[in-house]
Amino acid sequence: MMPEVRRTSEKGLFIKVGVLGVAVLVVGVLMLRGLNLKALLVQIMAIIGAAGPWVFFTGVALLPACGFPLMAFTLTAGPAFGAQLGLGGVLAAYGAAVGINLALTYWLARYALRPWVERLVARAGYKIPQLEEKEHLEVTLLFRITPGPPFFLQSYLLGLGRVAFLTYLWVSWTVAMAYAVGVVFFGKAIVEGRAGLAVMGVSLLIAAILIIHLLRRHYGKRRAEPAE
Numbered sequence: 001m002m003p004e005v006r007r008t009s010e011k012g013l014f015i016k017v018g019v020l021g022v023a024v025l026v027v028g029v030l031m032l033r034g035l036n037l038k039a040l041l042v043q044i045m046a047i048i049g050a051a052g053p054w055v056f057f058t059g060v061a062l063l064p065a066c067g068f069p070l071m072a073f074t075l076t077a078g079p080a081f082g083a084q085l086g087l088g089g090v091l092a093a094y095g096a097a098v099g100i101n102l103a104l105t106y107w108l109a110r111y112a113l114r115p116w117v118e119r120l121v122a123r124a125g126y127k128i129p130q131l132e133e134k135e136h137l138e139v140t141l142l143f144r145i146t147p148g149p150p151f152f153l154q155s156y157l158l159g160l161g162r163v164a165f166l167t168y169l170w171v172s173w174t175v176a177m178a179y180a181v182g183v184v185f186f187g188k189a190i191v192e193g194r195a196g197l198a199v200m201g202v203s204l205l206i207a208a209i210l211i212i213h214l215l216r217r218h219y220g221k222r223r224a225e226p227a228e
Helices: 002-032 038-052 053-066 069-114 114-123 132-144 151-160 165-192 195-224
Strands: none
Touching: 038 053, 038 132, 053 069, 053 114, 053 151, 069 114, 069 151, 069 165, 132 151, 132 165, 151 165
């Protein structure tokens, strides 16, 4: 079982790095063929920036709870508001908005929507599994670092499982921000045409992927080991 966990984990790593490499290659080829990517992105960022940071980061806090992809906000935050807030300010505002989103989805799953979901599951002949307290940290971390359900769905599943709120919040926020730092740097660099900043962003993103890969392997081995 351990070799299978390792193969699955390594495959996930290669896929992520491969997708990232292909994306960078496609952008490079399009630019060589005459696409003015910078001008296109500047126009898009101008539209987003015109709405203002309050509207944008309120969207980060609320819309992913409805299934809107968080990555769309992550990639555009830097170029849209980097000049106005600075990259540090963008990351601080983004981090606060993600924290609010995590709290919102947890409240919806554990309290507001739970009675309805329990009735729906019961009609199907099932029961929502409840996690033991000692499992909360490991299960939350595995949910966040293992490829599978989108970020918002992970939040709802963890809330339904009644994971301790503080454990859910700090683990989820840390993993989300580990990816966000590199993506925010990369997005701003693409719009401004700064190769050095783009390399830094990609490097930070790859570092986050590698660290999460190592964590996944570690916990995969632990779960594969027979209990004594």
